[in-house]
Amino acid sequence: MKIRIEKRLEIPRYAGIIVPVISVAVALLIMGIILLVFFVGRLGNLSSAFRETVEAYKEMLTWPFANRYGLFSTFMRMVPLAFVALGLSFAYRMKIWNIGGEGQLYMGAMVSTWGALFLFKDVKSPLIMIVLLSIVGAAAGAAWALIPALMKAFARTDEIVVTLMLNYVAIFWVDYLVYGPWKDPKGYGFPGTAPFPDQARLPSFFDDEFHIGVFIALAVAVLLQYIYRKTGWGFNSQIVGDNLLAARYSGINVRNYTIIALVVSGAIAGLGGAVQMMGVQHRLQHGFSPGYGYTAIIVAWLAKLNPLAILLVSFLFGGLLVGNDQLQMFYKLPMALISVFQGLVLFCLLGGEAVSKYRLAIVKEVPENE
Amino acid sequence: MEDFPVLEMKHISKSFPGVMANDDISLQLKKGEVHALLGENGAGKTTLMNILFGIYHADRGEVFINNGKVSITSPSHALKYGIGMVQQHFTLVPSFTVAENVVLGLKDFGFVIKTKTVESKIKELSEAYGLPVNPRARVWTLSVGERQRIEILKLLYTGAGIIILDEPTAVLTPQESDMLFKAIRKLVSEGSSVIFISHKLDEVLAISDRITVLRGGKVVGTVEREKIDRRGLVRMMVGRDVLLDQEKPVVETGRAILKIENLNVKNDKDLMSVRDLSLEIRSGEILGIAGVAGNGQRELAEAIYGLRKKVSGRIELDGHELRQGNVAERIRAGLSFIPQDRKTMATCPNLSVMSNLFMKNSICELVHCSPWKLDGRRMHSKADELIGEFSISTPSAKTEVRYLSGGNLQKVVLARELSNEPKVIIAEHPTRGLDIGAMEFVYKSLLSQKERGAAILLLAGELYEIFRLSDRVAVIYEGQIMGYTPPDPSYIEEIGFMMAGARQEDH
Ligand SMILES: Nc1ncnc2c1ncn2[C@@H]1O[C@H](COP(=O)(O)OP(=O)(O)OP(=O)(O)O)[C@@H](O)[C@H]1O
Ligand SMILES: [Mg+2]
Numbered sequence: 001m002k003i004r005i006e007k008r009l010e011i012p013r014y015a016g017i018i019v020p021v022i023s024v025a026v027a028l029l030i031m032g033i034i035l036l037v038f039f040v041g042r043l044g045n046l047s048s049a050f051r052e053t054v055e056a057y058k059e060m061l062t063w064p065f066a067n068r069y070g071l072f073s074t075f076m077r078m079v080p081l082a083f084v085a086l087g088l089s090f091a092y093r094m095k096i097w098n099i100g101g102e103g104q105l106y107m108g109a110m111v112s113t114w115g116a117l118f119l120f121k122d123v124k125s126p127l128i129m130i131v132l133l134s135i136v137g138a139a140a141g142a143a144w145a146l147i148p149a150l151m152k153a154f155a156r157t158d159e160i161v162v163t164l165m166l167n168y169v170a171i172f173w174v175d176y177l178v179y180g181p182w183k184d185p186k187g188y189g190f191p192g193t194a195p196f197p198d199q200a201r202l203p204s205f206f207d208d209e210f211h212i213g214v215f216i217a218l219a220v221a222v223l224l225q226y227i228y229r230k231t232g233w234g235f236n237s238q239i240v241g242d243n244l245l246a247a248r249y250s251g252i253n254v255r256n257y258t259i260i261a262l263v264v265s266g267a268i269a270g271l272g273g274a275v276q277m278m279g280v281q282h283r284l285q286h287g288f289s290p291g292y293g294y295t296a297i298i299v300a301w302l303a304k305l306n307p308l309a310i311l312l313v314s315f316l317f318g319g320l321l322v323g324n325d326q327l328q329m330f331y332k333l334p335m336a337l338i339s340v341f342q343g344l345v346l347f348c349l350l351g352g353e354a355v356s357k358y359r360l361a362i363v364k365e366v367p368e369n370e
Numbered sequence: 371m372e373d374f375p376v377l378e379m380k381h382i383s384k385s386f387p388g389v390m391a392n393d394d395i396s397l398q399l400k401k402g403e404v405h406a407l408l409g410e411n412g413a414g415k416t417t418l419m420n421i422l423f424g425i426y427h428a429d430r431g432e433v434f435i436n437n438g439k440v441s442i443t444s445p446s447h448a449l450k451y452g453i454g455m456v457q458q459h460f461t462l463v464p465s466f467t468v469a470e471n472v473v474l475g476l477k478d479f480g481f482v483i484k485t486k487t488v489e490s491k492i493k494e495l496s497e498a499y500g501l502p503v504n505p506r507a508r509v510w511t512l513s514v515g516e517r518q519r520i521e522i523l524k525l526l527y528t529g530a531g532i533i534i535l536d537e538p539t540a541v542l543t544p545q546e547s548d549m550l551f552k553a554i555r556k557l558v559s560e561g562s563s564v565i566f567i568s569h570k571l572d573e574v575l576a577i578s579d580r581i582t583v584l585r586g587g588k589v590v591g592t593v594e595r596e597k598i599d600r601r602g603l604v605r606m607m608v609g610r611d612v613l614l615d616q617e618k619p620v621v622e623t624g625r626a627i628l629k630i631e632n633l634n635v636k637n638d639k640d641l642m643s644v645r646d647l648s649l650e651i652r653s654g655e656i657l658g659i660a661g662v663a664g665n666g667q668r669e670l671a672e673a674i675y676g677l678r679k680k681v682s683g684r685i686e687l688d689g690h691e692l693r694q695g696n697v698a699e700r701i702r703a704g705l706s707f708i709p710q711d712r713k714t715m716a717t718c719p720n721l722s723v724m725s726n727l728f729m730k731n732s733i734c735e736l737v738h739c740s741p742w743k744l745d746g747r748r749m750h751s752k753a754d755e756l757i758g759e760f761s762i763s764t765p766s767a768k769t770e771v772r773y774l775s776g777g778n779l780q781k782v783v784l785a786r787e788l789s790n791e792p793k794v795i796i797a798e799h800p801t802r803g804l805d806i807g808a809m810e811f812v813y814k815s816l817l818s819q820k821e822r823g824a825a826i827l828l829l830a831g832e833l834y835e836i837f838r839l840s841d842r843v844a845v846i847y848e849g850q851i852m853g854y855t856p857p858d859p860s861y862i863e864e865i866g867f868m869m870a871g872a873r874q875e876d877h
Contacts, residue, residue: 232731232741239729242718248677249707249715250729251698 015356020302023352027345032057038337056331063326064319072209073325076280078318079213080105080289082311083272084296086220087141089305091265093228094241096258100148100163102293103170104141104266108273110174111140113193113284116200116277117182126199133200133274134216141270142263144170149262153255159262167293178286191286202279211279220268221307228307237261269293290321298346320345375437376401376563377422377453377532382431384417386773388765391417392428393587399532404554404564406574408607409584410805411777412763415567416458418584419534423455424448435532454530456521458537458776458803459713464510468492468503472524495526499553511639513664515546522553533557534565537776539573540803543663543831551577569777569805571600583607608807615838619821623841624653627825628674628794633683635666635673635849642681643669645849651794651825656816658828658840658857662869666849667829668710671796674827675707676700688793701730704793708783708800716783719772723764724753726771727786760785761811776803788815795819798829813839833862847871 035056039049063070084101091098112133119136123129148162175191184194204211228234240247240257247254272292281288299317303309324338377399384392391414399405407415420426422433424442433440435451442448448455462471469488489505496503501519509517518538525533535554539547554564554577568574574581575595583590583606590606604612628651635644643666651657661667672678674685676697685692687703709715717726728749739745753767762781764774771779780803787795797816801809816839820826830836836843840857845868853874855861868874 230742230744230746232744235725235728235731235744238721238725239718242720243714245715246718246729248697249675249709251701253698 016304019352019356020349023348024345026352027341027348028057030344030348031341034337034340038333052331056327059330060323060327064322068206069209070322070326072206073322074315074318075210075214076318077321078311078315079217079279080272080276080292081296081299081314081317082217083220083275084269084293085299085303085310085314086217086224086307087265087268087272088296088300089303089307089310090224090268091261092300092305094237094257094261096152096261096265097160098145098148098163098262098265099160099297100145100166100266100293101269101296102289102291103163103167104144104269105273105276105289105293106167106170106174107140107144107266108137108270109277109281109284109288110170110177110273111270112137112274112277113182113196116196117193120200121197124199126201126203129199130202130278133278134271137274137277138267138271141273142267144270145262145266146259149259152262153258171287174284175286178284182284184283193284196278196282200278201282202275204279213275213279216271216275218311220271221311224307295342295346298349302349374401375399376435378434378437379418379422380432380434382418382421382428382433384414384421384426384428386765388769389763390587392421395431395584395587395589397582397589397592399563399565400580401563402558402561403579404558404566404577406578406581407565407567407584408569408571408574408581408603409590410607411781411803411808412775413584413805414587415584416536416775419455419536419565419567422448423453423534449528449530452529452531453534454525454528454532455534456518456525456536456538458540462509462517462520464508466509467505468507468509468512468520469505471509471520472505472527491527492523495523499523499526499556500549501553514541515543515663518542518546518550522550526557531562532565533562534567536567537569537803538566539568539570540776545662547573569803569809571603571806574603575600585609604806607805612806612810618839618841619817621654621821621823623655624823626650627653627688628827629684629686630674631684631686633670633673633685634681635669635678635683636681637666637669643849644673647683647846647849647851649844649851651827653793653823653825654820655842656820656826656828656840658830658836658843659846660830660833660836660843660865660869661846663831665846667846668798669849670846671707671709671798671827671829674700674796675705675709704791706787706790706792706795708787708795708797710798710802712780712783717771717779720770722768723757723762723771723774723782724749724767726782727753727756727767729786756785756789759789761808777805777808780804781808784812784815788819791822792819792824795824795826796829797826799831800828801830801835833859833865845869845874 032053035053036049039052040046043049043052064074065071084105087104088098088101115133115136116129120129120132123132144166145163147166148157148159151157151162152159178191178193182193184190184192186194202211202213236247236252237257239250240252240254244254276288277284295317296314299310299313303313320342324341327333328335328338375398379395379397382392382395383390395414395418397418407418409415417426421428422442424444424447427443433442440451442451442453445455463474466474469485469492472492473488492503492505496519501523503516503519503523509520518541538550542550554566558564566574566578578595580592580594581598581603582592583603585607601611630650631648633644633647634642637643647670649657659667669678673680676692676695676699679695687700687705690703692700692703713719718729739748750767756762757764757767760781762778762785764778771782774782784800795816800816801812804812816826828836828839837857837859843855843857843861843865845852845855845865847869848871852868852872855864864874
């Protein structure tokens with residue numbers, strides 16, 4: 001009798017839900033152990049450290065969802081994640097791996113800031129202003145994605161590398177602007193632009209705790225859901241994603257599809273950047289995104305590229321981020337530890353997925369054949 | 371000891387969502403016998419063999435090897451019991467060499483692969499069994515026939531005594547099939563046992579000792595070779611007589627629909643493989659192209675369809691010249707293509723039967739609906755209609771096609787390519803892997819397309835099929851047409867000469 005690991009031939013349906021849930025549970029468990037060790041170090045005895053850990057846990061898991069302020073913060077964190085993930089889903093459906101959500105988000109934010117502060121300075125109507133900024137934000141994201149798109153379509157470069165590199169370019173470009181020419185003279189040397197004028201801010205409610213970006217994301221998700229399920233584009237993109245040769249055989253212009261997929265993908269992320277500026281930040285700042293563009297990759301993938309599922313998953317991820325903020329503020333946990341937590345969750349999710357492809361098999365020893 | 375059962379499968383059942391693929395199947399394999407497995411597409415042959423080879427697990431039933439009960443959980447496990455299988459679709463790594471592919475999957479090659487010893491052992495085996503391969507060649511450069519020989523050598527290398535061949539001859543040229551049969555005979559004479567799956571009854575009758583027929587997942591019966599003939603087998607399989615030799619309809623041929631002038635096309639290895647080829651097919655006419663595989667048939671078909679760039683020449687469809695590499699234009703103009711690679715080119719394995727049926731929907735409309743608002747209900751009912759019309763056996767229109775049996779996958783392709791009133795049909799091995807009933811059906815469909823006025827270019831490996839369907843036969847050799855004959859077996863000798871490169875004498 002022997003136990004062996006073998007690849008699963010078929011992955012059961014329910015795995016899509018069960019595996020992430022178990023993965024997150026495992027991540028929480030490991031986090032708990034780390035927290036416990038940390039608190040033992042701080043408090044010096046095990047029983048109070050244990051109590052503190054349980055408390056911190058409760059705070060982290062309940063605050064983001066169970067009270068008004070927490071819930072609003074969660075929504076605000078969800079919005080940029082959702083936008084980028086929705087954008088990514090558009091390209092990922094065709095197995096075009098856009099890793100550049102972060103850069104496209106930054107470009108959208110940057111160009112909409114340009115619009116708000118300089119280009120459309122004289123526009124007074126909020127409605128027109130918001131529409132204009134959304135358009136230029138989306139256009140900026142699209143343009144940023146057009147670069148890898150053209151390179152892939154005409155020179156067959158790998159989009160993964162190019163989109164990733166362009167993230168750094170976008171981030172440094174923004175840094176250059178906020179430290180340099182666009183720096184707010186009244187900003188006490190803080191690396192950020194001047195604040196947006198009032199007409200360039202999204203309508204918000206509840207003492208500015210909640211802006212309408214959530215509804216824009218919802219609208220985009222519904223639109224994408226429609227495109228994926230009901231249009232010729234959605235239909236054909238599945239073919240391109242499943243079998244490139246079959247797509248060519250079906251008369252689909254794979255080159256055009258590649259370009260459009262990346263450009264639309266970038267446009268949605270860019271729109272997310274504009275919404276983030278108009279809704280939350282109200283000014284372009286150094287490092288305004290704590291890696292939304294990368295977390296969104298996981299979000300899109302966990303949601304299996306389904307737009308409505310992306311909303312749900314980004315809401316949960318938003319909650320995780322808020323919970324972590326909470327720990328950092330009230331339990332004075334070092335930033336590095338918070339990063340470890342977030343890394344752990346991602347690691348367990350990816351690991352869980354990989355492990356679930358295998359199973360344990362009990363194998364009887366082979367009897368000797370004569 | 372002749373009758374000693376080396377393998378016994380007892381009461382095997384296996385169901386998939388929506389189908390009972392194997393229903394209480396029992397099978398005995400004797401030492402030194404060739405046991406053929408026959409049955410319609412989707413009868414459950416591959417499933418049964420996959421269970422034996424440890425790819426699937428039976429819901430019920432037992433397997434005995436040398437009278438000892440075993441439970442086989444994976445292919446490498448099966449190899450330990452001496453069971454080897456050449457699958458319907460191969461599993462080689464294209465960028466590896468032959469020797470590396472053979473070693474791959476062996477458990478005990480250690481860390482350092484002794485390529486030299488492996489290579490010489492392969493050489494030895496390949497000579498002993500008359501299966502020529504070059505152990506140093508990279509797999510991607512090889513033909514299907516060569517790849518299959520590697521799969522078989524791989525099994526011999528591991529010393530498998532029970533060898534399963536799932537439709538091995540579907541992709542072989544007649545010469546290669548003969549080679550394979552010689553190897554099989556040698557194997558059984560040395561005491562190995564072979565399970566042989568094929569839809570070609572003549573082969574089955576030629577090589578097997580016993581034949582088991584499946585239908586709808588059940589065993590219809592097992593018979594000794596001597597006690598049955600072709601007709602009896604067909605009856606067992608299909609439950610009725612099948613007439614492949616229907617009358618060819620007499621059709622008044624019309625204007626030339628497909629016209630090719632001085633076409634030159636290169637193959638993947640960048641060698642010119644269609645050379646200065648000209649031909650013409652009229653409406654209501656089937657032109658059969660005979661030739662040894664690899665003489666430019668594939669490149670010709672792909673160039674006409676626009677998937678492969680032509681180097682020079684002219685392709686005209688119904689009076690309009692077709693532009694370079696534009697597939698969409700051709701589909702719109704009414705050009706259908708049944709390619710030989712149904713898995714790699716003609717279907718999307720992870721999409722549903724319905725999606726595969728509507729793969730070309732954006733260009734040719736099977737159901738009329740706007741690309742901005744696909745009508746799922748209508749597509750669904752049209753899909754169900756096609757499934758019925760082409761008798762595709764699938765649990766539903768939503769089933770992903772990778773779960774379909776080989777023959778049913780081919781039917782999906784046919785349903786799509788024939789249901790849109792095409793003007794020109796390029797049919798490359800249209801009946802490959804189809805059971806005899808389905809073959810009859812394809813013949814009927816192609817002939818009725820011809821009656822409707824389609825111009826059909828038939829590229830088939832088997833002369834029999836070409837004679838059955840064509841109005842004229844062209845023989846291709848090294849990318850050139852050597853000559854034409856009427857579709858009549860009395861010309862077989864002349865065709866044979868031309869296939870070997872002799873030009874037709876002027877009449
Ligand atoms: N993994 C699977 N999931 C669902 N259904 C399956 C799966 N594998 C096979 N089937 C179904 O089981 C039935 C038997 O399929 P199988 O491949 O054994 O047929 P076959 O006799 O080999 O046919 P062919 O001659 O066309 O190759 C088919 O209806 C097929 O659709
Ligand atoms: Mg099969």
